Amino acid sequence: MTNRKPCQLILALDLETREEALAMLDQLGNSLDWVKIGLQLFTAYGPDFVREVSDRGYHVFLDLKLHDIPNTVAKAVQSIAKLPVELLTLHASGGAEMLEWANKARNDHAPDLNLLAVTVLTSMNESQLRSLNVQATPEAQVTHLAELSLKAGIQGLVCSSLELPPLRKQFGPDPIIVTPGIRPAGSSADEQKRIMTPKDAAAAGSSYIVVGRPILKAPSPAEAAEAIRAELT
Numbered sequence: 001m002t003n004r005k006p007c008q009l010i011l012a013l014d015l016e017t018r019e020e021a022l023a024m025l026d027q028l029g030n031s032l033d034w035v036k037i038g039l040q041l042f043t044a045y046g047p048d049f050v051r052e053v054s055d056r057g058y059h060v061f062l063d064l065k066l067h068d069i070p071n072t073v074a075k076a077v078q079s080i081a082k083l084p085v086e087l088l089t090l091h092a093s094g095g096a097e098m099l100e101w102a103n104k105a106r107n108d109h110a111p112d113l114n115l116l117a118v119t120v121l122t123s124m125n126e127s128q129l130r131s132l133n134v135q136a137t138p139e140a141q142v143t144h145l146a147e148l149s150l151k152a153g154i155q156g157l158v159c160s161s162l163e164l165p166p167l168r169k170q171f172g173p174d175p176i177i178v179t180p181g182i183r184p185a186g187s188s189a190d191e192q193k194r195i196m197t198p199k200d201a202a203a204a205g206s207s208y209i210v211v212g213r214p215i216l217k218a219p220s221p222a223e224a225a226e227a228i229r230a231e232l233t
C-alpha cells in the first residue's frame with residue numbers, strides 16, 4: 001500500500017553559517033517548500049534562525065533528535081512548541097515512556113506539531129547494529145521501533161526508504177514517514193548506508209524525502225533540487 005499524498009522534498013540545510021544558509025535558500029527560490037534545520041545551524045543560531053527561515057515562508061522541520069529522560073524531553077518539546085516548527089525529531093530508542101511524555105507535551109502545548117520518531121539511522125547497517133548488541137536486521141529493528149513509537153501516539157517515523165514496503169504494509173498510509181538517505185542515481189553515498197533514489201522512495205510510499213549534500217554540493221543546487229522534485233511526480 002502506498003501513501004496517498006504526493007511525496008515532498010525537504011532540504012537538509014546542513015551548512016555552517018547563517019549567511020551561507022540564507023544564500024542557499026535565495027538560490028533555491030521556488031524549488032523548495034520545506035527546510036530542515038538540524039544540529040549544525042540550531043546550535044549556532046538557535047530559535048531566532050528557526051523564526052527567520054519560517055518568516056521566509058518555508059515549512060520548518062527542526063531535527064534535534066531528542067533523546068533523554070522523559071521529563072527532559074517533554075520540557076524540550078514544550079519549549080519548541082513556541083517556535084514555528086511543524087516537524088520535530090526524537091529518537092525512538094529513548095523508549096516508550098520518553099515517547100509518551102513527549103507526545104503528551106505535544107498534545108498539551110503544540111497540537112499542530114508532528115513528532116517524528118527516528119528509528120535506525122540511515123548511516124547504519126547490520127554490522128553496526130551488531131556492534132551495539134542489536135541482533136535484529138535493520139528492517140526488523142525499524143519495524144519494532146516504529147510499532148513502539150506509533151503505539152506511544154507519535155505521529156510519524158524517520159527510517160530509510162528501504163523499510164517503506166514493510167512499514168506501509170503493517171501501518172497503512174496514515175503515518176507520516178520521512179526518509180533521508182536519498183541519493184539520485186550516480187551520486188556519492190557519503191556515509192549513508194541504506195539509500196534509495198528519490199523516484200524509488202516516492203514510489204515506495206515516502207511522505208517526505210530529506211536531501212542534503214546532493215543538493216548543497218551540486219554545481220547548481222537549484223537544478224539539482226528541480227531534478228529531484230521531477231522524480232517525485
Ligand SMILES: O=C(O)c1cc(=O)[nH]c(=O)n1[C@@H]1O[C@H](COP(=O)(O)O)[C@@H](O)[C@H]1O
Pocket residue numbers: 012014038063089118120121122123158159180181182190192210211212213214
Ligand atoms: O533525522 C534525520 O533527518 C536523519 C535521520 C537519519 O536516519 N539519517 C539522516 O541522514 N538524517 C538527516 O538527513 C540529512 C541527510 O543529509 P545528506 O546525507 O547530506 O542527504 C542529514 O541532515 C541527517 O541529519
